[in-house]
Amino acid sequence: MPRFAANLTMMYNEHAFLDRFAAAARDGFEAVEYLFPYEHPAAEIKARLDGASLTQALFNAPPGNWSAGERGIASLPGREDEFRRSIDTALDYACVLGNRKIHVMAGLVASEASRAAQRELYVKHLEYAARAAADNGIDVLIEPINTRDMPGYLLNRQDDAHAICAQVGAPNLRVQFDCYHCQIVEGDLAVKLRRDIGRIGHIQIAGVPERHEPDSGELNYPWLLALIDELGYDGWIGCEYRPRAGTSAGLGWIRPWFAARG
Template sequence: MPRFAANLSMMYTEHAFLDRFAAAAQDGFEGVEFLFPYEHAAADIKARLDDAALAQALFNAPPGNWANGERGIASLPGREDEFRRGLDIALDYARVLGNRKIHVMAGLVASEATRETQRALYVEHLAYAARAASAHGIDILIEPINTRDMPGYLLNRQDDAQAICAQVGAPNLQVQFDCYHCQIVEGDLTIKLKRDIARIGHIQVAGVPERHEPDRGELDYPWLFALIDELGYEGWIGCEYRPRAGTSEGLGWVRPWLAKRA
């Protein structure tokens, strides 16, 4: 049966961030994820998790200057020391919050002339991150992201992500399979899930094309949830979407699953 984690960066934005945990638990969620925790002390977030009896599923390593448009630094030459310091910070937060998954964002391609150089550095940094994280029992995730929402992002396709994992060869380096991004870039989700499930460490959902609740649009999510169960996936499914209106009001699609787990 699917285990759903509310994405608190996109959902419950009608509440202050630290108040979103209680709101998600009130609606029946057992887990949460979000983009970045670094504006808050790890102990403060952990207290909210514990108070609401929630599990932390996932967050991202520091991405560089997000407000100025950076989308990860793992592939950016000259940022090596910053990347390693950021990974240490992410591992510190994960040890407090209890999650076993950290997403490392690749970054934007400076130009087509630099793509291969950046990819090589990305692979090098992922190998380093996987080694550092394995000492703490933590998995490193990489995520293909569509070029419409994030133009210029280095990693866009599932097969490329799987090839990078194979190249690094670390068992704790896995792919974050975002159904929304995959549908926009390449589609054929059923075949890709069947092909790649052994190396998929986290799944996320949203409606396509508008990134609202996954109860309308191009994808048949009940079919996909049944397939994911059939394939034996036991991880979290992150609800990384922007509610059309109020978050709680739009949860009709997931309430039957949340009720079954209650």
């Protein structure tokens, strides 16, 4: 049966960030994820997790200058030292917060002429990150992201993500399967889930095309979630969507799942 994690970057924006943990727990969530924790001390976030009896499922490594438009630095030449420091920072936080998965963002392609060189650097940086994370018992995740929401992002397709994992060859490097991104870029989700489930480290959901609650739009989530169960996935399902209105008011879709889990 699916286990859901609230994405506190997109959900519960009615509350200040540190207050979102308790709000998610009151609504029945047992785990949370978000993009970045670094504006707050790890110990302070850990106190919020423990106070709400929540599991930390996932967060991203530092992405560079997010407010200036950067979307990861793993493929950016000249940022090698910064990248290594970013992995150290992410692992320090993970060791306090208790999550065993960190998403490392690839970054934007400077030009088509630079794509191959950036991909090569990306692979080298993932080799480094996977080695460092393995020492802490942590998985590194990479995520194909659609070109509509994030134009120029280096990694867009599931098959390319799995090819990179195979090239790196680290058992703790896995793919983050976001149903929303995959549907926009490729579709055919069921075939890809069946093909790749053994290397999928985390799954996220949202309605398509608006990225609202997963209760309308192009995807039949009850069917897909049943398939994910059938395939033996037992990790968290990240709810990475923008509520149409209030977060709690829009949770009618998930309450039957919470009731079934008791």
